[in-house]
Amino acid sequence: MQARDFVKMLSPERDSNVRPKRSVGYSNAFWENASTVTFSFMDDVSDELAYRIEMAMRQWEPFVSLAFELVENGKGQIRIALGGTANYSAIGTNALRMAAQEPTMAIGLDPASPYFEATVIHEFGHALGFHHAHLHSDANIQWNKPAVYAFYNKEVNWDEEEVDLNLFGIESGSTVLQGEYDRHSIMHYAIPGFLTLNNAWFAFNTKLSDGDKRFARKVYPAIDYRADPI
Numbered sequence: 001m002q003a004r005d006f007v008k009m010l011s012p013e014r015d016s017n018v019r020p021k022r023s024v025g026y027s028n029a030f031w032e033n034a035s036t037v038t039f040s041f042m043d044d045v046s047d048e049l050a051y052r053i054e055m056a057m058r059q060w061e062p063f064v065s066l067a068f069e070l071v072e073n074g075k076g077q078i079r080i081a082l083g084g085t086a087n088y089s090a091i092g093t094n095a096l097r098m099a100a101q102e103p104t105m106a107i108g109l110d111p112a113s114p115y116f117e118a119t120v121i122h123e124f125g126h127a128l129g130f131h132h133a134h135l136h137s138d139a140n141i142q143w144n145k146p147a148v149y150a151f152y153n154k155e156v157n158w159d160e161e162e163v164d165l166n167l168f169g170i171e172s173g174s175t176v177l178q179g180e181y182d183r184h185s186i187m188h189y190a191i192p193g194f195l196t197l198n199n200a201w202f203a204f205n206t207k208l209s210d211g212d213k214r215f216a217r218k219v220y221p222a223i224d225y226r227a228d229p230i
């Protein structure tokens with residue numbers, strides 16, 4: 001069973017002219033480079049589980065010029081809820097626009113799952129501002145769209161708009177920074193062959209790929225402190 005996740009959408013705007021799901025941050029939602037990003041757990045979590053999650057998210061750390069700092073319960077910029085039914089995250093600094101008592105990330109997957117670490121790494125990719133790799137304009141996945149809508153509706157009860165948002169494309173008018181397309185990215189979904197017209201399939205990626213590392217470094221470049229004026 002693959003650990004499907006989704007990009008957390010912000011709460012609907014009051015203005016009825018604004019379509020709520022337009023407010024998702026496809027555009028630049030990156031944290032300020034070289035800043036400290038705090039994270040916390042919403043609930044009591046065992047030391048062992050907290051450690052596993054922290055170790056997984058910190059796999060990004062060598063490739064970004066951010067510092068991740070664990071703070072006390074529920075006070076982080078990234079707020080992690082465990083034990084629900086869904087896996088999701090806000091994209092990057094969209095987390096700052098969510099209600100303070102709300103989680104910005106959920107890891108619903110059973111920690112005993114062999115996909116647990118990979119799912120945590122993936123969700124932290126979203127938290128760093130990265131979107132799904134299969135949305136890349138060079139991915140050219142020949143989706144069998146009716147099959148995809150039916151599959152996700154049956155499996156995870158998504159409507160067509162949620163499928164569009166997570167699988168099919170970046171909305172027009174968004175500004176997106178893209179690295180090279182990378183089918184091995186941790187941000188790429190596993191895709192079974194019956195969801196594509198040419199029976200192309202994509203494995204479940206469990207590790208940061210070289211492409212992930214390069215892209216993270218591009219977004220959060222290393223600071224050369226020696227170049228700073230004293």
Ligand SMILES: [Zn+2]
Pocket residue numbers: 005006007122126132
């Ligand atoms: Zn995702």
